[in-house]
Amino acid sequence: SVKWTDSKEGVLGCLFHPNAPPCIGGWIPWFGAAFEFGKAPLHFIQKARPKYGPVFTVVAAGKRLTFVTLNEDFRAFFTSKDVDFEQAVQEAVHNTASISKDCFYKTHPTCATIIKGRLTPGHTSMLSAHLCEEFNDNLENLGSEGSGQLNELIRYTVMSNLLGRCNSPSNALTRQEFLEKFTKYDEGFEYGLKDAPYVFREWANSKQWLLSLLRNMAVKSQETLYSENNRKVI
Known part of the structure; x- marks a missing residue:
């Protein structure tokens, strides 16, 4: 699991703050460990854990990513009154799904309640x-x-x-297009979190294609609901 935040303190704040976890930087201050981490993130984390402990921070491309790897630390982190989950994920949701900040904060509580209800043991x-x-x-x-x-x-x-x-998709051609778009979006998801559409143009195009598909689904659903309500009234 990972919690990442922007920081004006940068690498120096990460290194010298008395309560900060161990910090992994690099020779170039802003760039940090971005190259090693981006090349193989999971391998990087596996190597870092025995050396730096269960909680550590990675400086990568101007971001500070703090990793929490133990279950007991996990529970302490997510139940802390100082943690705001909505604030932590809002920017990532905007970058990967183009949901505005206002819309996110307005709809997230309801969506989270519905999802939690649907994922109870009885429903899974x-x-x-x-x-x-x-x-x-x-x-x-x-x-x-x-x-x-x-x-x-x-x-x-x-x-x-x-x-x-x-x-x-109902035929082989549209099905293949769907698979290609979804695969591109899925494989580049973590890079899309950083909101770099000009660098990852193909990923951004795949995102827009999938969002268009979802918008059409929403319109179709509303039309169906409207039609059904009209029939009930008649």
Whole structure:
């Protein structure tokens, strides 16, 4: 798990603040450990933990990323009265989903309550059943012979399950386009957090394509709801 924040103190504040965790910087102050960390983040964290301990900070491209790796520290962090989860994730949500700051703070409490309710143990079993059904159907569509990429099958199964069959691509051409856009977005997600659309132009294009798909789904859903309400009135 990671909590990252902008800081005006920069590397010096990270190194010399008396209560700060161990800090991993680099030879170039602003750039820090960005190259090593960006090349293989998980490997970088695995190597850093035994050397610096369960909590440490990485300076990378002007950001200070503080990693908390133990479950007990996890609970202390997320239950602290000094932690504001909404503030921590608002910028990331804006960068990856283009949701404005005002809209985020207005809708997040309701969305968080709905998601927590849907992910209770009693509901997750229902979600698993639908997911297995969708996977088996997609597996049958491959036929009895041939070959394919398992990760593509899983990605499409998960996304078609979330979107619903009525909103999922219906032919091979649109399905392939969907998989390409979603794969590009998924693989570049952590870079998209940094909001660099000019550097990661293909990722930004994939994001806009997926957002357009979701907007069309929302419009279709509203039209269906309006039509159903009209029929009830009649």
